[in-house]
Amino acid sequence: MDMPPVILASASPRRRDLLQQLGIEPAAVISADIDETPQRGELPGPYAVRMAREKAMAVEWPDDLPSNAVILAGDTVVACGRRILPKAETEDEARTCLALLSGRRHRVLGGIALRSRDGRLRSRLVKSTVIFKRLSRQDIDEYITTKDWQGKAGGYAIQGPAAAYIRHIDGSYSNIVGFSLYDISAMLRGIG
Numbered sequence: 721m722d723m724p725p726v727i728l729a730s731a732s733p734r735r736r737d738l739l740q741q742l743g744i745e746p747a748a749v750i751s752a753d754i755d756e757t758p759q760r761g762e763l764p765g766p767y768a769v770r771m772a773r774e775k776a777m778a779v780e781w782p783d784d785l786p787s788n789a790v791i792l793a794g795d796t797v798v799a800c801g802r803r804i805l806p807k808a809e810t811e812d813e814a815r816t817c818l819a820l821l822s823g824r825r826h827r828v829l830g831g832i833a834l835r836s837r838d839g840r841l842r843s844r845l846v847k848s849t850v851i852f853k854r855l856s857r858q859d860i861d862e863y864i865t866t867k868d869w870q871g872k873a874g875g876y877a878i879q880g881p882a883a884a885y886i887r888h889i890d891g892s893y894s895n896i897v898g899f900s901l902y903d904i905s906a907m908l909r910g911i912g
Contacts, residue, residue: 723908724836725786729779729793734879734898739792741894742901747785752778752793764799764829769845771795772831776841790911791835794899798874799827808875811864817875818863823854826874830895834907842907846900848891850878855885 725747728736739746752775758767775793782789798805800820808814820826830846863869868880876882878889878896892900 724788724790727779727789727791729775729791732898735794738894738897738899738901742905747789748782750779754778758804763802764797764804765845767804768795768797768829768831769843772833773841773843776833776835781837787837789837793833795831796873796898797829799829805874807871807873808869809871814864814869814875815860818855818860821852821874823852825849825851828896830900832903832907836911844903844907846892846895846903848889848895850886850896851888852885853887859885
């Protein structure tokens with residue numbers, strides 16, 4: 721059976737690059753426009769899955785794709801304890817995130833959702849653990865100047881200059897980048 725066309729419900733170039741590692745070129749890339757505000761008291765894991773599911777449901781089916789097309793969506797959450805760290809948009813946000821992560825273990829939670837036209841919506845939560853070295857003020861200042869933190873959950877990207885600060889990871893590296901390739905592959909196999 722041929723691979724169904726995949727509609728990527730994300731404008732993230734990292735997610736698209738990851739899919740290409742599996743030999744998947746999305747038939748369409750459609751950014752899901754949803755409210756990403758955590759609900760009061762919402763924990764990081766359920767939040768990541770809810771965001772992925774809502775993104776998959778928010779995207780409309782392009783008319784020119786066959787009925788076996790699937791919508792793939794994801795969300796990446798960096799959690800320090802029960803706290804959901806923001807996607808850093810300002811230098812101050814990035815500095816706050818990096819100061820919190822300095823010398824500590826944190827979790828990167830990847831929500832994945834796969835929606836088929838028959839109405840089925842499958843989802844998974846993938847957990848990875850990252851340990852940062854203790855960051856000096858100079859480390860943080862130097863990283864801020866790279867601008868690599870902009871728009872990144874937790875204020876860093878593991879595939880960029882921040883890799884020099886990471887002492888240890890446990891779990892899926894690709895999940896930390898944006899999508900667990902193992903889990904996406906398993907989910908796509910699961911639908912045939």
